[in-house]
Every structure is written in structure tokens, then in C-alpha cells.
Amino acid sequence: MTTEMPLSFPRRVDLAHLPTPLQPLDRITEKFSTPHGGPRIWVKRDDLTETAMSGNKLRKLEFVAGEAMAQGCDTLITCGGVQSNHCRTTALVGARLGMRVQLILRGELDGLPDGNLLVDQLAGASTAFYPPREYFEDLTNLFTHWQAFYAERGHKAFCIPTGASDGLGIWGYIAGSEELLADCRDAGFIPEHIVCATGSGGTQAGLTLGCHLLGSEARVTGYAVCDNAAYFQRKVREDIRHWCRLSGNTVDESGLNIQVNADYIGPGYAVADEPVYRAIAEVASLEGLLLDPVYTGKAFYGLLQELHKGNYRDCKNLVFVHTGGQFGLFPHRENFPFLL
Structure with missing residues (x-):
């Protein structure tokens, strides 16, 4: 896959440890597979962009x-x-x-x-x-x-x-999508679905635009942690339009596939129900992967529910982009009484 147009990246300060690892979650895959099949689940470890878990x-x-x-x-x-x-x-x-x-x-x-x-x-x-x-x-x-x-x-x-999250910050995940797709090729597969938490819209916008520019058919879905699906549909388009104005590039918006799942927001931003906390504990115990209750925990819980419903059964490979946020876990310590 190559870009449809040459991209001239703006000035950049090298801060992140890149590329981040792409890892299979085979225990999660095995536990949440259905009789009708389902995808192999992978995680793009963008929580490891820097040693202070800057995500x-x-x-x-x-x-x-x-x-x-x-x-x-x-x-x-x-x-x-x-x-x-x-x-x-x-x-x-x-x-x-x-x-x-x-x-x-x-x-x-x-x-x-x-x-x-x-x-x-x-x-x-x-x-x-x-x-x-x-x-x-x-x-x-x-x-x-x-x-x-x-x-x-x-x-x-x-x-x-x-x-x-705007037309400047979106460059981060245009470059990130290029890296992710290369990782998948090196691992021997083409992802059909890419999933991330979406809270301000910029990561989803960058992944959506990046995949579009690179000719990837992967469907990017943002699992909303606040607001609603209509808000993120609008916000992603706004960020992409802002990117076009800043960069001088043009994008055919009719070709953008902007997918938002807003079914797992729960009580509100930064507030989660017990099932989310249990999912965080389960993922940690099965895979040694630490999620947070504000972003990645909600998104991964939503993904697990969708897998249980069989909504990804026709997919062979799905990548969850771990966007970090582990420091936000500790102020929620009182929501894990079931661990005592």
C-alpha cells in the first residue's frame, strides 16, 4: 500500500520511542471467541511511546x-x-x-x-x-x-x-497509521478492523485519514468515552478539514469511513460502571495489559461486548490501539473492592 499523494510532514520533534510494539492477545482471543468464529485480537502498544506512559x-x-x-x-x-x-x-x-x-x-x-x-x-x-x-x-x-x-x-x-486534537495534532496518527499498517504487514496479515478509544477525536481522525491516504481498507472504529456518535462524526470531519487547510492537501470526504460506537460510555466521562473495572482486572490477569477506566478500559470493555455479540465474527484480524492513560487508573482504586 502506498499513499495516493506524496505527504510532506511538517516540523517534528522526536519525542516518542517508535515504532511501538504490535502484540497478539491470544488468551483474550481464545476466551472471547464464539462458536461462529471471530478475529485474532492484536494490540498496538502506543502506551509505550515513552517511559512515563505518555501514550x-x-x-x-x-x-x-x-x-x-x-x-x-x-x-x-x-x-x-x-x-x-x-x-x-x-x-x-x-x-x-x-x-x-x-x-x-x-x-x-x-x-x-x-x-x-x-x-x-x-x-x-x-x-x-x-x-x-x-x-x-x-x-x-x-x-x-x-x-x-x-x-x-x-x-x-x-x-x-x-x-x-486538531489539524496539526492529526499528523501524529497519520504517521501512526503508516507505522501500524507496516507492523501488520511484517506480522503477515492485513487488519480488517482498527479500534481505539475516542475522547477528543484526534486519534480517530488521524487513523481514519491515515488509512484513507494509504489505501487501506481497514475500518477504523472509535469507541466513544463521552458525548455521542454524532459529535465524533462531526469532530473527526472538522479535524480532517482543518488538516486540509493547514497542509494544502485535499481529501474526498465521501470516501471517509467514520465509524463511532457510543454504546459503552456508561454514566459519563471519567465515570465507569463495575463491568468496566472487572474487564480491566480480567485483561490485566490474562495478558498483563494495564488499561484505564476513562479511555482504554471503556473501549476494550465495549470491544469485548461486541465480540460476545458476534459482531466481528467475519473478521480475521483486529487491532486495538492502546492509547495509554495508566496513571488515571490509580485515582479509581476504590472501584476495585472485588479484588480484596
Whole structure:
């Protein structure tokens, strides 16, 4: 498979340990196969992009940080929940590159910092907490405020949207899809399905566009962890259109296959039901693979339910993209009483 048009990648900072491994999950495959068959399940270990488990966010931030440096910026500003994986990764990237980091966080500090927030602070990021209503209603103004705050002090700040999910960050998984498809070829198969958690839409957009540009027939499905299917259908298209504007490339949107499964969101973002926690424990005990209850745990639980229903029985090989997030597991420790 080759690209239909030559791609000129923008400036990039090498941050991730690539390529990440592609591994079979044969115990999971055996346990969840049905009498009617089913796929061999593989996992693309993008949780291993960096030793601090920065996951999928690091692929995007390679291109974001490259652009920020090209513009002469010395400060990164981004946003997310108190336990945001993206914010934690941005904090670590800033520390690694010698850049200031300002985090606009949704929620409040409740007790001692834990999980991702603890890593944010260890990495030296500045944190500002806002109630959810103010955060959602005034996020644009909050970015403007902090950008002006640093400008007044002689610093130039680069603003990064939620999850680095836009037409710049999408390059991370255009490159990532190229790597994944090459891994599959080296392993002797062509994937029919590629599955990932989708929370800000950028990873799914990059995988969808990357497979499209590379001529792959793999169907990319994002398992939503918030919002709804219509939101992610729209968000993926918006990110791809933004990429077209920034890169000067064109894409026939009618050829895009944007698949979203929003059946396993549960009570809401970052809130899971007991079956998700049990699935996390089961995957860890069967495969030594650690998932989180916000993103990968929900998506993998949804995948297991779909396998049980037989919805992938005509597929030979399915790849689950592990996007990381393990630090977000620890603040949920009280939801595993069945392990005691």
C-alpha cells in the first residue's frame, strides 16, 4: 500500500520511542471467541511511546511542539480535566524541552494530588483550576487570559486545544497509521478492523485519514468515552478539514469511513460502571495489559461486548490501539473492592 499523494510532514520533534510494539492477545482471543468464529485480537502498544506512559498524546505533541518551536514560543498552554492524560504529557514534554507549561484544568484539587495531577506538578507545570461550568462556557477566554499573562512577562505562548486534537495534532496518527499498517504487514496479515478509544477525536481522525491516504481498507472504529456518535462524526470531519487547510492537501470526504460506537460510555466521562473495572482486572490477569477506566478500559470493555455479540465474527484480524492513560487508573482504586 502506498499513499495516493506524496505527504510532506511538517516540523517534528522526536519525542516518542517508535515504532511501538504490535502484540497478539491470544488468551483474550481464545476466551472471547464464539462458536461462529471471530478475529485474532492484536494490540498496538502506543502506551509505550515513552517511559512515563505518555501514550497517544506524545505522537500528536511531536508535531505540536515542532510548530511551537518554529514560531519561537517558549511556553505551552493547554487544557483538560484534573486527571487529563494530555495535560500530563504536555507537562512532561515541556520539562523535556525546557518550555514553561500552563494547564487550564476542569475541576478542583480534592486532597493530595494523585495520578496525572501529581505528575503535572512533579514536571513543574503551573495549574489553574476552574469549575466545570466556567471551564466549558469560558474556555476560549481562559486561553486568551493566560496567553496575555505570559506575554506581559516577556514569554510567547503556544495554545494547544483539548487532546491536541486538531489539524496539526492529526499528523501524529497519520504517521501512526503508516507505522501500524507496516507492523501488520511484517506480522503477515492485513487488519480488517482498527479500534481505539475516542475522547477528543484526534486519534480517530488521524487513523481514519491515515488509512484513507494509504489505501487501506481497514475500518477504523472509535469507541466513544463521552458525548455521542454524532459529535465524533462531526469532530473527526472538522479535524480532517482543518488538516486540509493547514497542509494544502485535499481529501474526498465521501470516501471517509467514520465509524463511532457510543454504546459503552456508561454514566459519563471519567465515570465507569463495575463491568468496566472487572474487564480491566480480567485483561490485566490474562495478558498483563494495564488499561484505564476513562479511555482504554471503556473501549476494550465495549470491544469485548461486541465480540460476545458476534459482531466481528467475519473478521480475521483486529487491532486495538492502546492509547495509554495508566496513571488515571490509580485515582479509581476504590472501584476495585472485588479484588480484596
